[in-house]
Amino acid sequence: MYRSHNNGELRASNINENVTLSGWVQKSRDKGFMIWVDLRDRYGLTQLIFDEERTPKAIMEKAKTLGREFVVQVTGTVIERASKNPNLPTGDIEILVSELNILNEAKLPPFTIEDETDGGEELRMQYRYLDIRRNPVKNSLIFRHKVTQEVRNYLSNQDFIEVETPYLIKSTPEGARDFVVPSRMNEGQFYALPQSPQTFKQLLMVGGMDKYFQIVKCFRDEDLRADRQPEFTQIDCEMAFVEQEDILNIFEGLTRHLLKEINGVDVDKFPRMLFDDAMRLYGNDKPDIRFGMEFGELNKVAQHKDFKVFNSAELVVGIAVPGAASYTRKEIDKLIDWVKRPQVGALGMVYVKCNEDGTFKSSVDKFYDQDDLAKWAEVTGAKAGDLICVLSGDTNKVRAQLSALRMEMAERLGLRKPDEFAPLWVIDFPLLELDEETGHYHAMHHPFTSPKPGQIEMLDTNPGAVKANAYDLVLNGNEIGGGSIRIHDKETQAIMFKHLGFTEEEAKAQFGFLMDAFEYGAPPHGGLAFGLDRLVAILGGQETIRDFIAFPKNNSGRDVMIDAPAPIDDEQLNELSLKLNLK
Structure with missing residues (x-):
């Protein structure tokens, strides 16, 4: 029997019981006369204690050789832990070890097997079997x-x-x-x-x-x-x-x-929601409705002045970003740069600040007066303190661009809450x-x-x-x-x-x-x-x-752990009646 209990199971009610546990060494702390080892399996951690006065000398010497990720089996007595750990389900107890069996030694892992690891994503995918030992993946x-x-x-x-x-x-x-x-x-x-x-x-x-x-x-x-x-x-x-x-x-x-x-x-x-309404109000067919910022189509209230950018556009459309009128000019310029990125593809962005006193300040004040901008606010549902962001162009393209901006602003404002479901x-x-x-x-x-x-x-x-x-x-x-x-x-x-x-x-x-x-x-x-x-x-x-996913591919579709896809030998190709023309 490799184990009588798992490593997340034992509690104070088990004190004085003789138990057998198996698992991986999470870490070891050697104070010379006393060694503590955290033993891990998928159920949790149990602290082991090796004590010069109570542990057989041969077992004590073997415990000193334990490294991270060694696979071990121990038998011992459940005792009350002197320094309890309230953050650990097994934190009231530890195991006074009387027998230690090293089932398999381990090389030092290429990254630490901790919740917050020092391993980059590609390295962890290469050693996915080690990554699975970490709590977040497990x-x-x-x-x-x-x-x-x-x-x-x-x-x-x-x-x-x-x-x-x-x-x-x-x-x-x-x-x-x-x-x-x-x-x-x-x-x-x-x-x-x-x-x-x-x-x-x-x-x-x-x-x-x-x-x-x-x-x-x-x-x-x-x-x-x-x-x-x-x-x-x-x-x-x-x-x-x-x-x-x-x-x-x-x-x-x-x-x-x-x-x-x-x-x-x-x-x-x-x-x-009808597909047509999803595209009109949110710019995509999978809208996040945990927050507002519905599109307001502005053609009727924005194409009556001598502003050629809007007048030549198939669609002029905007959203009201809540509380963003406080953005500085530098912050707004960064937002304009964001929508100009190739991934979004907008040529620019017009903005209107809805001031707390009911006035408006826009990047197109030269062309539009306060009455015009008030109509923009009405169409987009903007309130005092909001920032109206306006894009224009071909209908399908501009809807996709504004949809991307809407999601980005929701992310920045903390509106996409993972524990809220819509x-x-x-x-x-x-x-x-x-x-x-x-x-x-x-x-x-x-x-x-x-x-x-x-x-x-x-x-x-x-x-x-x-x-x-x-x-x-x-x-x-x-x-x-x-x-x-x-x-x-x-x-x-x-x-x-x-x-x-x-x-x-x-x-x-x-x-x-x-x-x-x-x-x-x-x-x-x-x-x-x-x-x-x-x-x-x-x-x-x-x-x-x-x-x-237990064993995912990377962004190039490769399994870097097993190195696939990979070439196959000529004999296999001949059996399949295939010839590869490789330059």
Whole structure:
């Protein structure tokens, strides 16, 4: 028996018990006649004491050799600790060691295994197995486990069935690039790793499995960000014989359940916002509604004077930043420099200070009088003490720029509180999205999304105006889930493929199996997929997903711990009938 108790378990009630513990040496303090060792496992710390008067001499000598991260087993008696530590659950006791067994020695770690470590991110990723020993990472992985357990509990209680779908599938045009896998037994042919189990879960609905879910790995070969990895995990769900309202109710319930069970937070309202309103009021389709700063469109009150910058703009739009009228000119200049950064791309910014005495001071006083600026304040909802920030330009670009500024100001003002949760449904997305480079439309979600009832005829006359029977669940400015009611008949799906530029032959080659299945009695169905990594991070008060993944990739998509991706040898390439043309 390696241990009778774990290192977070023993209390004063265990005094005088003989126990066996195992774990890693966190630190050792040698005073010559007495040695204290902090022993750690994933449950906590226990202090060990080796005493010249009470500890066998051989054990005492062995204790002097212990280094950080040695793996040891000890047996001893639980005694009352002379100097108690109220910050430690085991702080009332220590173990007087009578036996010590070194299970494995350890090299000195490249960084300290402490909550606040001296290791940089790349170094810690290289030695991720050591990083996992630190409480912040360990606790994040345990937290993820709790979330997934609650997801399974909730969905199972709602009669969902967990079904696994294949990882080796056919490459399909779903938006991002596929990771492809060469087939040795089928020369010159390739599998793809799934970007989602989309078609399989629809086929499960055809098969009569009317409530399906899966916590599943998905793969997208796309550029990475702090909240994106090449392999990620979805809570993938599908239901048959449902309308949009049924799905929204079920997954409101799941989100409410998680917030209650994981965070102890009760959330009653899940507001619903049209996609068009989200873009108009917040400049993006995943608005953070924990704070205000809604957009005010100023064209009518700003394009009547001889200010060419505004007069030539498609959209003039502003936000009122609460309490920021106190900003100095130097601080405002820094803000203007911030919006001019390539990541934001604005050419400049006009500002108006709303003074406490009811007057206004702006960077365009030469063109606009106090009455004009008062109208700006009215449109943006600015109050005395606020700063109005105004951008102008092409509608889509300027909305994205102002959205970035809104989020930055909220961050600076401490308005994005991690322990405050504001869920939101965004509904009625456009069915199609115009690619400005090619001039062609593509599916905003995926080709299986159903148009809103009665709108399919508009695909021939005004495709950009057709709305999708689609919905996204947003939490604190992050899309945590999205889905749609699916097309479930062959004729409608064929029309959709046609408008996405597929020939009949291409549609049959790519999705003939799904079209065939629709001819055997496909029920109306729809679903939703949560991004588990992002959901867990937000519930954990973070927006970066990396610490909630056991072995993440870096920003270049590399696993620096195992050094992957890596070349493969010529013999493997020959078996796969592949030749690499490397310069």
